[in-house]
Amino acid sequence: MPNISDVAKHAGLSKATVSRVINNHPYISKEKRELVQQAMKELGYHPNPSARRLRGHLTSTIGVIVPRIVNPFFAYLVNAIEQAAYANEYQVLIFQSDESREKEISFLNLLKTKQVDGVIMTSIENDWHDIKPYSAYGPIVCCNEYVQDPLVPTVKLNQTEGAYAGVKHLIERGHKKIGYSTGALFAGEGRDKDRNDGYQKALKEADLDLNPSWIFVNKHTIDDGKQIIRQMMNMNDRPTALFSGSDEIAAGAMSEAKAHGIRIPEDLAILGFDDQPIAELLDPPLTTIRQPIDDLGEKSVEQLLRFFKDKSAQSECVDLPFELIVRKST
């Protein structure tokens, strides 16, 4: 592998001039620039990223923290981020936090050690208070999550509206007993809180009571969905509709419900969240709330790039619209 000195020698110029050509510095004569480019091509030269990182601050790598890559929602989000990053000649370092606070922090340390230029967090495990200090070492963008801090660049969906529209749809279908599954019930801030707000708002508007035993907390997976149905089977007064926090939960619930002879949507309407590819493959196809995942990824990368270009850029909070996809499960 040739290095910058080889190129300099080959072109009959100094390392400094070669470096300037590589970095598009001003004040270089066209003549020398072409000489250098010629030499680079002839030697098949590629700058060594480690060396660049060591001196400058450019790593051309962004970190993405996801809870679990096997969750299709995050797989699609990572995909969108990767595409956008690649188009801008950035690499993506992907981390699974596994919903562990320690892992999350260990990944954020990459900012400190200049392994990544910036981080996109698609989930937040620690208190923001503990994460914030890391943003001194590089920009951190919240994507699909957010915190109560106007200084944090954020790209998110209006969760309140989404949940509101979903529940309202169920109410319009005539349901009065609406079950609800959520990540955290008494979340002080963030996505879950907003969804909870939307759920409550829709109920209130329709003068419906909120039955606490119809609220299922800390549900995330397919198995959790099945479990919800099993819980419901033990109730005397069962909900007639279930607003689940994700398509995965909905899929699990649908599967288990059918196993118990419950007809969907006649006996139980099920509403998902995400619009994953499986949604339309389920039987009956799942009514769900589509999140604009590609936009989410693109905008997040965009935000990050803005900060790379201008250290003191203004923080933005991008709010993306959602869409209710009505299929046969409601």
Add this chain to the structure above:
Amino acid sequence: MPNISDVAKHAGLSKATVSRVINNHPYISKEKRELVQQAMKELGYHPNPSARRLRGHLTSTIGVIVPRIVNPFFAYLVNAIEQAAYANEYQVLIFQSDESREKEISFLNLLKTKQVDGVIMTSIENDWHDIKPYSAYGPIVCCNEYVQDPLVPTVKLNQTEGAYAGVKHLIERGHKKIGYSTGALFAGEGRDKDRNDGYQKALKEADLDLNPSWIFVNKHTIDDGKQIIRQMMNMNDRPTALFSGSDEIAAGAMSEAKAHGIRIPEDLAILGFDDQPIAELLDPPLTTIRQPIDDLGEKSVEQLLRFFKDKSAQSECVDLPFELIVRKST
């Protein structure tokens, strides 16, 4: 951020000694070692990876090339690899080749520039002939793919056996007209060829003819699965069973088939491949061939680590067993 000189000063020793402690060199007195460790702890010191990379060759990063991360099979594979890597204190750099030859090569260049210590390829787009030269810069492990070169460390499933068992299962269920979807029909080597072999072997054993119009080539996605059914609808002589190359194709096919009033498995049996989580959620639940994804990932990382430890380690070819999961779709 403290650097190695700060630590050296704090401990009253030289940079060299500190470096030796970090790298577990022999010939260091217990006394000084503890002094250094104390100093590192007190200062909260973490070595700068870029600097280490620059001189030595350690990047503590492995690259993984997948065709598409949104394909759940690869999401699970990446997950397994990541977990195994994390346990060994390695980071994972994930790349989507998007089935593009150029992208694949551009990622392999990271080996050249010492950005990754080694690469796990879960798909191969270019001819091996063009990839091989890169292995001079670091080990390349084939995972779930393979090439005709005994010098390449490989972890794979016995695809021939898998396909054979699947088709045989369909034959035992009484099917004589078995449709088959594959990636490439005339593949000279690799996964698709082996599966094709297994398909043919099972047919031959049962004295069944191979009807070329029942073979569907270059199918991968949910939509491809739907398309297969549409093609079948136009046939006078239709297969009574479909052996699809993935659960995704199977899911698409099942959905479209039901839309046309075809009963499963009475009118058409459908067999998947992978055993993805959706398999058991479909209606009817999908009979499929389970790939031991976690083992696939773990073994691949293991192989890589072997080469990191011993540059001239012997290449191994690990063959993993599969499992037929019988559900209701056949």
Add this chain to the structure above:
DNA sequence: TATAAATATGAAACCAGTTTCACATAAGAA
């Protein structure tokens, strides 16, 4: 026409580590 500003280049310092070389000391062998 004198002076300031813009353009253009190279030498050397710098980033934060690792490794080589030189050298000192302690232990084991002749």
Add this chain to the structure above:
DNA sequence: TTCTTATGTGAAACTGGTTTCATATTTATA
């Protein structure tokens, strides 16, 4: 007791880039 050999440490060179500083040459302005 002398000569190897093993053990332990530091100064300095090195990795491959970027950036500062010094300096030379143009070009623009007063």
